Amino acid sequence: MRIILTIILTSFLLPSAGRTIIVGPNQSIRSLKKGIEQAKDKDSIILLAGVYKEGSITLTKSLTITGQNNPVLDGENKYEILLISGKHIIIRGITFLNSGYSAMNDFAAVKLVDCSNITIENNTVRNAYFAIHISNTAFAVIRNNRIIGSPLSEQMTGNGIHLWKSKNATIEKNSIQGHRDGIYFEFVTRSLIVDNQSEKNIRYGLHFMFSNDDSYYRNTFRNNGAGVAVMYSKKVTMAGNHFEQNWGPSSYGILLKDITDSDIRLNTFYKNSVGIHMEGSSRIVIQKNSFDENGWALKIQASCDDNVFHYNNFTGNTFDVGTNGTMVLNEFINNYWDKYEGYDINRDGIGDVPYHPVSMYSMIVQQNPYALILLRSFTVSLLDKAEKAIPSLTPEHLLDNKPMMKQITL
Amino acid sequence: MIKLSKYVLYDILRSRIILAYTLFLFIVSLSMFQMEENSSKAMLSLLNIVLIVLPLISLVFTTIHYYNSYEFIELMLSQPLSRTRILLSEFVGVSISLLSAFFIGAGVPVLLFAANDTGFALLFAGGALTLVFTSIAFLAAVYARDKARGIGFALLLWFYFALIYDGLVLLILFSFSDYPLEKLTLVLSALNPIDLGRIFIMLRMDIGALMGYTGALYKDFFGSGSGILFTVGIMMLWVVLPLWLAVRKFKRKDL
Numbered sequence A: 001m002r003i004i005l006t007i008i009l010t011s012f013l014l015p016s017a018g019r020t021i022i023v024g025p026n027q028s029i030r031s032l033k034k035g036i037e038q039a040k041d042k043d044s045i046i047l048l049a050g051v052y053k054e055g056s057i058t059l060t061k062s063l064t065i066t067g068q069n070n071p072v073l074d075g076e077n078k079y080e081i082l083l084i085s086g087k088h089i090i091i092r093g094i095t096f097l098n099s100g101y102s103a104m105n106d107f108a109a110v111k112l113v114d115c116s117n118i119t120i121e122n123n124t125v126r127n128a129y130f131a132i133h134i135s136n137t138a139f140a141v142i143r144n145n146r147i148i149g150s151p152l153s154e155q156m157t158g159n160g161i162h163l164w165k166s167k168n169a170t171i172e173k174n175s176i177q178g179h180r181d182g183i184y185f186e187f188v189t190r191s192l193i194v195d196n197q198s199e200k201n202i203r204y205g206l207h208f209m210f211s212n213d214d215s216y217y218r219n220t221f222r223n224n225g226a227g228v229a230v231m232y233s234k235k236v237t238m239a240g241n242h243f244e245q246n247w248g249p250s251s252y253g254i255l256l257k258d259i260t261d262s263d264i265r266l267n268t269f270y271k272n273s274v275g276i277h278m279e280g281s282s283r284i285v286i287q288k289n290s291f292d293e294n295g296w297a298l299k300i301q302a303s304c305d306d307n308v309f310h311y312n313n314f315t316g317n318t319f320d321v322g323t324n325g326t327m328v329l330n331e332f333i334n335n336y337w338d339k340y341e342g343y344d345i346n347r348d349g350i351g352d353v354p355y356h357p358v359s360m361y362s363m364i365v366q367q368n369p370y371a372l373i374l375l376r377s378f379t380v381s382l383l384d385k386a387e388k389a390i391p392s393l394t395p396e397h398l399l400d401n402k403p404m405m406k407q408i409t410l
Numbered sequence B: 001m002i003k004l005s006k007y008v009l010y011d012i013l014r015s016r017i018i019l020a021y022t023l024f025l026f027i028v029s030l031s032m033f034q035m036e037e038n039s040s041k042a043m044l045s046l047l048n049i050v051l052i053v054l055p056l057i058s059l060v061f062t063t064i065h066y067y068n069s070y071e072f073i074e075l076m077l078s079q080p081l082s083r084t085r086i087l088l089s090e091f092v093g094v095s096i097s098l099l100s101a102f103f104i105g106a107g108v109p110v111l112l113f114a115a116n117d118t119g120f121a122l123l124f125a126g127g128a129l130t131l132v133f134t135s136i137a138f139l140a141a142v143y144a145r146d147k148a149r150g151i152g153f154a155l156l157l158w159f160y161f162a163l164i165y166d167g168l169v170l171l172i173l174f175s176f177s178d179y180p181l182e183k184l185t186l187v188l189s190a191l192n193p194i195d196l197g198r199i200f201i202m203l204r205m206d207i208g209a210l211m212g213y214t215g216a217l218y219k220d221f222f223g224s225g226s227g228i229l230f231t232v233g234i235m236m237l238w239v240v241l242p243l244w245l246a247v248r249k250f251k252r253k254d255l
Helices: A002-017 A032-038 A360-367 A369-374 A378-389 B002-015 B017-035 B039-068 B070-077 B083-113 B117-143 B147-175 B182-190 B193-202 B213-223 B225-252
Strands: A020-023 A044-047 A057-059 A064-067 A072-074 A082-084 A087-092 A095-097 A108-113 A116-121 A124-126 A130-135 A138-143 A146-148 A161-167 A170-172 A175-177 A183-189 A192-194 A197-199 A206-209 A215-217 A220-222 A227-234 A237-239 A242-244 A252-260 A263-265 A268-270 A274-279 A285-287 A290-292 A296-300 A308-310 A313-315 A319-323 A331-333
Touching (some): A020 A032, A032 A044, A032 A057, A082 A087, A108 A116, A130 A138, A319 A360, A360 A369, A369 B147, A369 B182, A369 B193, A369 B213, A378 B039, A378 B147, B002 B017, B002 B070, B002 B083, B017 B039, B039 B070, B039 B083, B039 B147, B039 B193, B070 B083, B083 B225, B117 B147, B117 B193, B147 B182, B147 B193, B182 B213, B193 B213, B193 B225, B213 B225
Parallel strands (some): A020 A044, A044 A064, A057 A082, A064 A087, A072 A095, A082 A108, A087 A116, A095 A124, A138 A170, A161 A183, A170 A192, A175 A197, A183 A206, A192 A215, A197 A220, A227 A252, A237 A263, A242 A268, A268 A290, A274 A296, A290 A313, A296 A319, A308 A331
16 A cells, blocks of 8 residues: 555656756766757756856756856856746856846846746856846746946946846845846836845945835845935835945935835934935835934935834934925824933823924035035034024924934834 | 243143143043943034133133233243243143143043044044144233233134134025035135034044035045145144234234
């Protein structure tokens, strides 16, 4: 009985496994192209260590290609290395080197066109124009890849992980540096960006446009030319991310432009020129974030409405909030502000007088940036004090009615 | 001259005011570092002390000292000594005592708790401001006829440099906001030693905000090697120029 059962079970398992083809410098099949040619759907190819200079490789069959001991596919600065167009494909453990540059085409180390269910994991991409370029693809998983570019100028460098018109993608645990945008999303829906490290990219760490229903969690964006930009999207969730050291004349932790119905939670903004810059955004809930040692923690243009800021910590920022008008359609409540000087008579942990996060001087600097030269001068602090007593220039409705007395533990 | 300065120094030390000033600075800076959990916040409060209290004390102390030692100066003038020498040795004596008060009172805590770039910038700015305002106080004292006027004049100068000047700068920036003002702000900052000291320290503190578009400009200028030379040079000028004017007046003055 047991023997019959085993035979039945194994007969179920066997056909799905397919054949395994071994490609290597000392094997009967020496090139990956030939290996792919001989394989059928559901086969596996094991690529042994070695350097393969095969120009452009096209893959349309449902294969699993696994690199053993770091095989290198070299594009010799001329070719697009691997073009994938198919479904149920896994690419694993391969180093892609020197993909070509073209001003006409978006050459990439790995390009996915019209695919579904693709997994790209544990690969290394070095010195590519675009590293991983994905378009019109569903259910792509990009995991654990190391992408290192050598940036020249914005025009000469492509994006690290580039997605266009895709859905249900998962971008996970990758580290990207030295590209134009670390991760680029355009028309991408219902996708996840988790645990990635994007740093030292010359433009944005993450660039995000027209992409609805996406989430990004626990990523670190550090020292990118202009931080992170999220634009023209709905229902975006951003939680547990670190935005650090995005310094520069037009650099932001996050730039939010025309974002609606989104959720920004438990993020850390540390040492950015501007923590969050908001423009034309509505119905965003910003809670439990910590803003530490930024130039401006928040810059909220008067075009934003119905945003709620609560339970955030603001510590050591030069300016807490900057705005460009007196119209206030956003709500601040229960935040901790280290510049708060009120009292708490009934000892419920909530300050009894409201806090005005927009200082007179931050309004002055918004109107006349040259006035930055007076930062921290005695006159300016006197002006701020006077304005606090009798508000005239600052938006008097922009206030936190229930500021917390102690820093919130997040 | 050195001998004369030594006598001035002894005289100052005997009055104990300078010791009280040292103790005050020491206690204030120490308690700031103890109270604030991170040293950069303490530095911020210390910055205010350096920019406000230091010039005030230097001005008032120097003017009062000048009038108190008027008889001593008169006695010295009856000796075969040049007037320039007498005034300069007075200056050296006073400035050494004020400088050592600052470096012991504020310098030791800063070196203990924040011996970094910002800390050294603060010490430099503090030392320079002490010298500048001692020199300005000599000018005020030499020009004014009696003690009350001299102190009043010194206070007025402090008021101008610490408060009114920045208000004027703000006024200028707003009334000419349609014009490119980069160069002008740099020039304006050089015309007030307190502003110059503040910018010098600030560039090492608020880098985040200053890296904004205009901030980048200031940073490029003041943060570069030539900017530091510019700051040091202008500060020197602020020490030498009032002192030179004071000496010139003192030489011709009918005492």
